[in-house]
Structures are given as structure tokens and as C-alpha cells.
Amino acid sequence: MNPHTLSMRLERVAAQVPTGARLADIGSDHAYLPVALMNRGAIVAAVAGEVAVTPFRAAQRTVHDNGHELHIHVRLADGLAAIEPADRIDAVSICGMGGETIRDMLDRGKAYLSGRERLILQPNGGEQPLRLWLMDNGYRILCEELLRENRFDYEIIVAERGTPVSYSAEQLYFGPLQMQARSPAFLAKWQRLLRYKQRTLGQLAEARQALPEQKVQELAQEVRWITALLV
Numbered sequence: 557m558n559p560h561t562l563s564m565r566l567e568r569v570a571a572q573v574p575t576g577a578r579l580a581d582i583g584s585d586h587a588y589l590p591v592a593l594m595n596r597g598a599i600v601a602a603v604a605g606e607v608a609v610t611p612f613r614a615a616q617r618t619v620h621d622n623g624h625e626l627h628i629h630v631r632l633a634d635g636l637a638a639i640e641p642a643d644r645i646d647a648v649s650i651c652g653m654g655g656e657t658i659r660d661m662l663d664r665g666k667a668y669l670s671g672r673e674r675l676i677l678q679p680n681g682g683e684q685p686l687r688l689w690l691m692d693n694g695y696r697i698l699c700e701e702l703l704r705e706n707r708f709d710y711e712i713i714v715a716e717r718g719t720p721v722s723y724s725a726e727q728l729y730f731g732p733l734q735m736q737a738r739s740p741a742f743l744a745k746w747q748r749l750l751r752y753k754q755r756t757l758g759q760l761a762e763a764r765q766a767l768p769e770q771k772v773q774e775l776a777q778e779v780r781w782i783t784a785l786l787v
């Protein structure tokens with residue numbers, strides 16, 4: 557992957573960034589996403605935020621090699637602290653991390669958001685707690701996408717603040733829009749997960765492993781939800 561050839565996952569994220577946006581890409585690693593968008597003339601400015609020194613330097617290098625120092629600011633910062641008011645950011649991407657990590661980053665960094673940004677989130681697992689945070693903080697999910705690349709399922713969740721919305725427990729678990737659309741990728745993911753969770757439940761029963769009863773009940777509940785989804 558490089559700023560000329562993004563992974564399919566980052567291409568799908570890129571497609572959710574509004575044309576002409578001022579993007580903050582948090583946890584940017586090599587800054588491939590903002591640099592690719594700038595190379596295409598799809599955004600006008602960006603911040604690439606990184607908490608770790610090695611990827612921060614890699615991001616600086618990518619920005620320099622592509623001649624975008626004037627329009628992409630690379631900052632060493634924890635989460636949304638990379639954003640400064642003068643950046644006038646209107647889109648925030650946080651990709652390639654666990655959903656809980658993204659949620660915690662958003663929660664810790666609320667003060668850096670104006671509330672008018674589009675959030676483009678690509679969690680690796682932990683989608684349910686992330687959707688719950690979005691709902692609890694006045695965000696509405698505008699678009700959800702699921703893709704499979706290199707044998708991994710990736711979800712993309714796009715949200716903006718708007719009129720408060722209330723999602724059911726199942727909608728938070730599966731994704732409200734994905735539940736409606738029932739794409740082949742979505743159904744295939746849940747068929748795979750159903751088999752896996754049924755096997756785990758069976759093994760737990762056989763081994764009489766000392767797993768807290770609440771955990772077993774949660775797993776059984778998930779199996780019921782997925783079974784009902786797939787009928």
C-alpha cells in the first residue's frame with residue numbers, strides 16, 4: 557500500500573470523505589489516506605495525527621515526498637488533540653483500530669470536535685460499543701459498509717450529529733443500516749460468526765469450563781439474534 561494504491565479498505569473509507577473536505581485522519585500511520593486524497597484533489601486540507609513517533613515520522617515523510625507540507629499538517633498527538641480550531645476540520649477519519657479504542661478516543665477528545673464534522677470510522681471489531689457511543693452522543697449513522705479483504709471483515713461506519721436517534725440492542729449489534737440492506741457480505745459474515753459462536757458454546761458446555769454465567773448468557777443471546785437474523 558502507498559498513497560498511489562490504497563487498500564480496498566482505505567479506498568472505501570476515502571469514498572466517504574466529502575469532496576473538498578478538511579480532513580483529520582487520526583492514527584494516520586503513514587498518512588496514506590490524506591495524501592492519496594490530496595493527490596487526487598479530493599480534499600483541500602488535512603491533519604494527520606499520530607501518537608507514536610515512528611509512524612509520525614513515516615507520515616511526515618509521505619507528506620514531504622508528495623509535496624503537501626503546506627496543506628497537510630502532521631502532528632504528534634493523542635487522538636483528537638491533533639485537531640486545532642484554526643484547522644476548521646469538517647471530516648474526521650479514524651481507521652484500523654478496535655471499536656473500543658475509537659470510542660475512547662472520541663470520548664476523551666469530545667472537546668476538540670465542533671459537532672459539525674462527519675465521522676468516518678473503520679473499526680476492527682468492537683462495532684457495538686462504538687455504535688452505542690455514537691447514539692449516546694447524538695450521532696446518527698448515515699452509512700454503513702462491510703467489506704472483506706485478505707480474509708478479514710471490515711466495517712465502515714459514517715455518522716453525523718443530528719436529531720437524536722434510538723437504536724435497538726440488535727441494531728447496535730448488527731448495524732441498523734446493514735440489517736436493512738442485508739448485503740451478501742453482511743450475511744456471509746454473520747453465517748461465519750454463527751458457526752463460530754455455536755461451536756464455542758458447544759465446547760463450553762462439553763468442557764464445563766468455568767466461564768462466568770453472564771458471559772455464557774451473552775454468547776447464547778448473540779447466537780439467538782444471529783439465528784433470527786439469518787432465517
Ligand SMILES: C[S@@+](CC[C@H](N)C(=O)[O-])C[C@H]1O[C@@H](n2cnc3c(N)ncnc32)[C@H](O)[C@@H]1O
Nearest residue numbers: 583584585605606607608611633634635651652
Ligand atoms: C493499525 S494503524 C492504522 C493506520 C491507518 N489509520 C489505517 O487504517 O491503515 C493504527 C495507528 O493508530 C495509531 N494510534 C493508536 N492510538 C492512537 C492515539 N491515541 N492517537 C493517535 N494515534 C493513535 C498507532 O500509532 C498506529 O499508527
